[in-house]
Amino acid sequence: MTKSEQEQNEAVQQLRQEFGELKITLETEFLKQFLIARSWNIKDAKEQLENTIAWRKENNVDMHPVTTMDNKLPLLYPIRGFSCLPDGNLEVHPNISESVLRIYRWMGGSCLHKTDNDGCPIYIERLGHHAAKEIAKYATSEEVSNYHTGCNEFLHRVIMKDCSKKAGKHINRETVIFDCTGMGWHQLHMPALYYIKAVSDTDQKYYPETLNKLYLINAPSAFVMVWKIVKGWLDPGTLEKIQILGKDFKDVLLKQIPPGNLPTFLGGQCTCSHMPGGCVPSQILKNIPIMEPNDGNENVSTAYCTSIMEKGKTDEIIRGPPFFQETKLK
Ligand SMILES: [Zn+2]
Structure with a gap:
C-alpha cells in the first residue's frame, strides 16, 4: 500500500501521540518501520511497538553489550x-x-x-x-x-x-x-x-x-x-x-x-x-x-x-551506543 508523504507524516504523528511522554525518543524512521509492517494501521503498529519495548525491557536487550572502538569487545561475527x-x-x-x-x-x-x-x-x-x-x-x-x-x-x-x-x-x-x-x-x-x-x-x-x-x-x-x-x-x-x-x-x-x-x-x-x-x-x-x-x-x-553481560547493565562504555536515544528534558 503506497501512502503520500503527508499521509505518512500524519500517521507517524498519530502513533507518536499514542505513546505520550516517554523517556526514550521514538525516531520518525523507527515509527515508520512499525507502521509499514502493520500496513499503516495505527492500532496494530502501536501494539507491536509496545510489545517490542516490553520485550527489550524484559530481556535486558537495551543493556546488551555491542562492540565499539572504545570497549574493544570481541566481534560476534566477521x-x-x-x-x-x-x-x-x-x-x-x-x-x-x-x-x-x-x-x-x-x-x-x-x-x-x-x-x-x-x-x-x-x-x-x-x-x-x-x-x-x-x-x-x-x-x-x-x-x-x-x-x-x-x-x-x-x-x-x-x-x-x-x-x-x-x-x-x-x-x-x-x-x-x-x-x-x-x-x-x-x-x-x-x-x-x-x-x-x-x-x-x-x-x-x-x-x-x-x-x-x-x-x-x-x-x-x-x-x-x-x-x-x-x-x-x-x-x-x-x-x-x-x-x-x-x-x-x-x-x-x-x-x-x-x-x-x-x-x-x-x-x-x-x-x-x-x-x-x-x-x-x-x-x-x-x-x-x-x-x-x-x-x-x-x-x-x-x-x-x-561478567560482560552484567557490566552492560551499569557500564556505558561496555554497553555501547543505545538503541533508543534518551529524550532530552525541555
Ligand atoms: Zn570482501
Missing part, C-alpha cells in the same frame, strides 16, 4: 569495510561464550560485508554449507536466539549508524545474500528449520522492516521444498523483498551492489585477501582453522560471558 571498526573475524576470546563458538563451528560461513548501492550493509551467509543437523543437535533454540539478538543489536546500534553517517541519510535496513551452494536434502531437517522460524519470528516481531533486499542464490531444486515451509512463516511484506535465483544471479546482484563490494564467488571483484578467510570465513569450508572453545569460554546461553 565484518568488512566499515569506518567505525577495523575489519575483523569472530575469534576465540575469553569474553565470548562457549555457546557462540559452538554454533559458529557448524555454520557454513557468515560476514557483514560492505554496503550496497542504497548504502545498506550486506550480510552474506553460506547457508548451503550449514551443518544443519549438528546445529540442531549441539545448540539449543535459546542459544541460537541469544546469539542472533547479540548480532542484531550490534547491527542496529553500531553498523547502521556508521552506514547512515556514510550515506548521509537514515539507514535501518540490511541487504542479505543467502548462498545455497552445497545445499542438499540433509538441510531439510525440521529441528534446524524451527531455529530459522524462531529467528525470523524475533526479527519480524521486534525488528520489523529492517530488510532491504534478500537474495537466495544458487537455489537447488531441493530448496523449493524447504521454501514451501519457510514461506508460510514470513509476512507478505517480507516475501516481496525476496528473490530466489538459481545459477544466474550475478547480473541481479551487480544491479544492487558495486562490484568492489561483492566477493568474487558471488560475481564481484572483492577478495578481502588482507583477512584470514577472505570475504566470508568458514570453518566448514576450511578457509580458517577450526576454533575450539577453551576453559576460558563460559558455558552460558548469552553471546558474551556473564
